[in-house]
Amino acid sequence: MSDPPPTPLLTLRGIGKSFLGVRVLDDVDLDVAPGEVHAVVGENGAGKSTLMKIVSGGYAPDGGTVEFAGATRTFRGPRDAQRAGIGIIHQEFNLLPERTVAENVYLGHEPVRRGLVDRRGMVERTTRLLASIGETTLPADARVGQLGVAQQQVVEIAKALALDARLLIMDEPTAALADHEVELLYGLVRRLQERGIGLLYVSHRLAEVFDLSSRITVLKDGRRVTTVDTESTTADELVRHMVGRELSSYYPDRAAPEDRGPVRLNLRDAGNRKLRDVNLQLRAGEVLGIGGLQGSGRSALARAIFGVSPFTTGDVTLDDRPVRLRSPRTAMRAGIAYVTEDRKGEGIVPRQSVLDNALLASRAVFAARSGRPARTARVRELLAAVEIRGAGDDQEIRFLSGGNQQKVVLARWLALNPRILLFDEPTRGIDVGAKSAIHDLVRRLARDGAAVLMISSDLPELLGMSDRIVVMRDGHVAGELPAGATEEEVVALAVGTALETTA
Amino acid sequence: MSALSLLPARRSVPGVFVALTLTLTIGWLVVLLDGGQLFNQSTTVSLLHVAAGLGLVAVGQTLVILGGSLDLSVAYVISLSTLVAAETMNGSDGAVLPAIGLVLVVSAGVGLLNGLLVTRFRVNAFIATLGVGLLLKGYLDNGYDGPAGTTAPSLVQALGYQRIGPVPVSFLLLIAVTAAAWFALSRTRFGHHLVAVGGDPEVARLSGVRNDRVLVTAHVLCSMCAGLAGIYLASRLGSGAPRVGTEGLYDLESIAAVVIGGTALAGGRGGVIGTVGGVLLLASIDAIFNQLEVDAFFKQVIRGVIIIAAVAVYARRAMRKAA
Numbered sequence: 001m002s003d004p005p006p007t008p009l010l011t012l013r014g015i016g017k018s019f020l021g022v023r024v025l026d027d028v029d030l031d032v033a034p035g036e037v038h039a040v041v042g043e044n045g046a047g048k049s050t051l052m053k054i055v056s057g058g059y060a061p062d063g064g065t066v067e068f069a070g071a072t073r074t075f076r077g078p079r080d081a082q083r084a085g086i087g088i089i090h091q092e093f094n095l096l097p098e099r100t101v102a103e104n105v106y107l108g109h110e111p112v113r114r115g116l117v118d119r120r121g122m123v124e125r126t127t128r129l130l131a132s133i134g135e136t137t138l139p140a141d142a143r144v145g146q147l148g149v150a151q152q153q154v155v156e157i158a159k160a161l162a163l164d165a166r167l168l169i170m171d172e173p174t175a176a177l178a179d180h181e182v183e184l185l186y187g188l189v190r191r192l193q194e195r196g197i198g199l200l201y202v203s204h205r206l207a208e209v210f211d212l213s214s215r216i217t218v219l220k221d222g223r224r225v226t227t228v229d230t231e232s233t234t235a236d237e238l239v240r241h242m243v244g245r246e247l248s249s250y251y252p253d254r255a256a257p258e259d260r261g262p263v264r265l266n267l268r269d270a271g272n273r274k275l276r277d278v279n280l281q282l283r284a285g286e287v288l289g290i291g292g293l294q295g296s297g298r299s300a301l302a303r304a305i306f307g308v309s310p311f312t313t314g315d316v317t318l319d320d321r322p323v324r325l326r327s328p329r330t331a332m333r334a335g336i337a338y339v340t341e342d343r344k345g346e347g348i349v350p351r352q353s354v355l356d357n358a359l360l361a362s363r364a365v366f367a368a369r370s371g372r373p374a375r376t377a378r379v380r381e382l383l384a385a386v387e388i389r390g391a392g393d394d395q396e397i398r399f400l401s402g403g404n405q406q407k408v409v410l411a412r413w414l415a416l417n418p419r420i421l422l423f424d425e426p427t428r429g430i431d432v433g434a435k436s437a438i439h440d441l442v443r444r445l446a447r448d449g450a451a452v453l454m455i456s457s458d459l460p461e462l463l464g465m466s467d468r469i470v471v472m473r474d475g476h477v478a479g480e481l482p483a484g485a486t487e488e489e490v491v492a493l494a495v496g497t498a499l500e501t502t503a
Numbered sequence: 504m505s506a507l508s509l510l511p512a513r514r515s516v517p518g519v520f521v522a523l524t525l526t527l528t529i530g531w532l533v534v535l536l537d538g539g540q541l542f543n544q545s546t547t548v549s550l551l552h553v554a555a556g557l558g559l560v561a562v563g564q565t566l567v568i569l570g571g572s573l574d575l576s577v578a579y580v581i582s583l584s585t586l587v588a589a590e591t592m593n594g595s596d597g598a599v600l601p602a603i604g605l606v607l608v609v610s611a612g613v614g615l616l617n618g619l620l621v622t623r624f625r626v627n628a629f630i631a632t633l634g635v636g637l638l639l640k641g642y643l644d645n646g647y648d649g650p651a652g653t654t655a656p657s658l659v660q661a662l663g664y665q666r667i668g669p670v671p672v673s674f675l676l677l678i679a680v681t682a683a684a685w686f687a688l689s690r691t692r693f694g695h696h697l698v699a700v701g702g703d704p705e706v707a708r709l710s711g712v713r714n715d716r717v718l719v720t721a722h723v724l725c726s727m728c729a730g731l732a733g734i735y736l737a738s739r740l741g742s743g744a745p746r747v748g749t750e751g752l753y754d755l756e757s758i759a760a761v762v763i764g765g766t767a768l769a770g771g772r773g774g775v776i777g778t779v780g781g782v783l784l785l786a787s788i789d790a791i792f793n794q795l796e797v798d799a800f801f802k803q804v805i806r807g808v809i810i811i812a813a814v815a816v817y818a819r820r821a822m823r824k825a826a
């Protein structure tokens with residue numbers, strides 16, 4: 001490899017952007033060198049995605065200049081930026097599940113021989129491209145829909161590289177990945193670096209930012225707060241820059257022993273296709289954390305309790321009375337609420353208003369006669385209580401940030417006065433500020449007597465929030481840990497001692 | 504870890520051909536018990552004729568449905584095409600080629616209108632093509648009370664009745680059109696882009712596909728297929744028929760054939776081979792019931808059941824795949 005050229009690959013100078021008179025970006029400078037990973041952090045609404053869209057041609061800046069590969073550029077659209085060599089990997093993948101890997105990678109610029117699509121050449125080139133980023137087990141003619149999330153991400157990256165991308169923007173690339181897949185992504189990022197590709201890396205997870213980047217730019221309220229060398233800063237300092245708050249004040253106090261009430265939900269030898277012999281007690285007033293790897297049965301547990309894919313064996317008692325939770329509707333009527341992991345797919349109705357989304361569950365479960373205006377008024381109160389910022393109740397929910405969407409989902413369930421709340425990754429893809437608001441809410445609910453079950457892949461969150469932690473492995477309970485357990489203990493239970501050698 | 508998920512995509516035989524084989528076997532047995540013969544010359548020939556007419560429309564319909572659109576105007580395009588063909592020829596063999604050309608131009612024009620309404624004016628495909636269809640209906644109802652024009656005898660002979668063994672020339676035309684469409688879908692950029700647009704328009708757009716152009720092309724091709732079906736019907740009937748398209752229910756039946764053939768109504772998945780299977784299935788049921796002299800109304804009921812059952816089977820499969 002030759003020495004990297006002294007000129008940066010991308011230089012942004014004084015970038016500004018307003019929407020309807022609201023300044024979302026103001027005088028932002030940033031540069032990326034070839035082979036550098038430059039992380040961009042900041043709360044949602046700080047302007048990260050707007051900035052990324054400007055770089056990738058989605059928006060035109062109102063002011064400032066974008067210099068790429070030594071020339072000042074004005075991109076007329078995403079395609080223009082792509083052609084110039086800027087690829088973007090979105091949080092939601094832009095792939096066609098019904099088409100093959102090769103068809104996806106070369107969509108829009110299929111190799112042509114004698115006027116016809118050269119299918120064999122396409123597969124060969126894709127295979128070579130995948131091999132060049134160290135992916136040799138992924139067949140180029142596999143249907144994308146049958147691939148795992150991590151593999152789909154590899155396909156996305158290959159798709160960008162097929163266009164000779166020299167700058168790659170990764171927007172929350174690990175949000176959808178399981179822990180062991182994150183390692184694979186790290187390897188991939190390193191190989192991209194070696195090829196001299198510059199990376200703009202947007203993430204909420206500071207651990208990743210520290211693992212991967214060489215420099216970090218912090219945005220807040222549309223302005224660049226600072227750009228620092230990763231080596232010379234700490235997580236605490238970054239968080240202070242982002243929100244002006246210390247890391248340690250993240251999690252609310254745990255429940256005192258006397259606050260824990262009677263057993264609300266009791267599972268005895270409960271199982272279904274994905275779970276076996278689960279024994280679990282959930283008490284009023286506590287937050288029970290559920291740990292484990294992706295696919296260990298954490299979500300399956302929540303979905304079984306909520307009746308999405310019900311238990312087929314064992315007994316379930318609710319306040320000491322046996323119950324059969326055979327559909328979400330019966331579960332809701334029994335006082336159970338479920339905040340799903342897949343907010344976009346299962347949590348919200350994107351084109352309906354905030355209010356409609358918040359009313360969804362109450363409308364579905366309770367007869368109209370139970371006072372429509374009163375119900376609406378109550379939901380409006382709840383929406384105010386969860387502090388949705390920057391949006392009216394009548395706005396379509398899809399325009400809200402992830403954190404605010406999640407708060408609406410919460411309000412929806414609170415309207416039912418649930419006695420048991422199941423949270424599946426409640427803060428995934430949510431900015432730091434909204435995260436702690438949701439943590440506070442969860443804790444407040446427990447203090448008010450609700451029994452809370454919380455699944456989280458974010459270990460600090462799991463440890464910080466839970467009064468007890470149950471770790472799942474292969475569809476059953478691997479073990480239980482008290483509050484104050486360490487990350488190592490959780491991981492050891494999650495992977496199992498037999499597997500520790502391979503970890 | 505999950506080696507199973509890494510199997511290459513296998514393009515399996517569409518389930519419709521299993522259903523077709525079953526239907527033909529059972530139909531053959533039942534007709535045999537009834538004292539008849541399903542696979543004699545005349546029933547086979549008429550089955551293939553029915554399939555040819557519907558098939559030409561359905562192959563075109565497959566293209567627009569794959570792209571996430573829909574064409575409800577095909578029935579009227581067929582009627583219009585029979586008239587344009589028969590009136591242009593007016594019984595003269597010399598005018599066959601100009602007539603065919605004119606039909607293709609007119610139907611392409613209708614397709615262009617459909618396509619522009621759907622893309623440029625963002626009118627929902629259902630409404631846009633229904634509207635265009637009603638427009639044509641108004642024109643036809645206003646101008647024609649019954650058959651008009653005369654198809655050139657040579658065309659009647661060649662396309663309407665000529666056959667090679669039990670296979671009518673019209674069915675060979677269907678095979679040719681199907682082959683062309685299959686080729687276009689799997690081996691041209693247009694085909695790849697069309698399936699992408701139907702699968703996810705946003706993904707296609709961000710990958711540099713010119714969605715509008717692709718979809719307009721599909722609409723033009725779909726209408727031209729309906730035009731071809733019109734030419735075929737004109738050669739069968741010997742004249743232009745202003746209601747042949749609607750009376751034959753070509754709009755809804757073509758969509759049914761596409762769906763039975765395994766193409767997702769929302770677009771992005773499927774193909775023309777399955778559609779031909781769907782067409783043959785519908786035509787076979789027709790032939791069997793004709794042999795058994797089943798009541799026409801009951802026949803409709805059975806068709807309805809089959810269409811619903813087919814979609815239910817696909818929905819179950821999709822569910823299992825997602826699980």
